[in-house]
Amino acid sequence: MKKVILLLIRLGSGILMFMQGYEKLTGGFAIDGLVPVVIQNQDSPEWYKWFFEHLVASFIPAFNWLVPLGEIAIGLALIFGVMTYTASFFGAFMMLNYILADMIFSYPTQLFFFIIILMNKQTIQQLDLRLLYRLRKRRGNGHVAHPDRG
Template identity: 50%
Template sequence: MKKIFQILCLIVRFISGFIILMQGYEKITGGFSLEGLTKVIAQNEDSPTWYKQFFEHIIAPYTTLWEWVIPLGEIMIGLALILGFLQYYAALFGIFIMINYILADMIFTYPMQLIGFIIIALNVERLRNVSAHAFYKMFMKKEAG
């Protein structure tokens, strides 16, 4: 039963990694822009006031920077999850990004992705032996002996 659960967690990790990797890739290649989003969030009635203030004062003045940071971050999270490299931290950053998308009232697939990242973060110990680090240790053990 533990193996089955581990395989399910691994599948969640791969799918979550692939989805966020593709989202980042699409943002980089598709002309991602925050200009329109800042106006939408300011007029949005569902986003909390503190989030609107955060977006207005932190994101809006530096949209050019954030238009690169967000997609590159998504790509790095996706690669980390697919490879199993720093998967706990990648899942935490994924949780952070999905919460930001939900606060911005962009409710698409993000709640499901949020659940996937939470599953990964809570089960990182089960996923350690199917990660890049585990394969590196196994390779080094074969080389040494």
């Protein structure tokens, strides 16, 4: 039952992240409108305002691509169950950034689901190892210990 619940959380989080990234990528996402808002925001921490003012503002074209492509990559990794722990870590990191920017929408809920995935590292790694084992077995190269046999 635990694995089924984790699967549903992983797939739901992955689909949501993929959709958010795809909408930003195809919808002309631009972070330059967010920079002055975060800098003037009373609820954002001072160090985060400094980060936005000095780093994000200096590399706006890069962040315009990094944010949607990062969300798409996280979403695909979660959907396909590849590097799930790493994808969940970066998903939680992105959600924390949205929360620090005072963009409170569904992000706290998404952060909660990423934390659930991160707290179940052993189960997640077993699923990733099974996939890796099957891929290497099919290709016939390399040795990966079977998750059930150690």
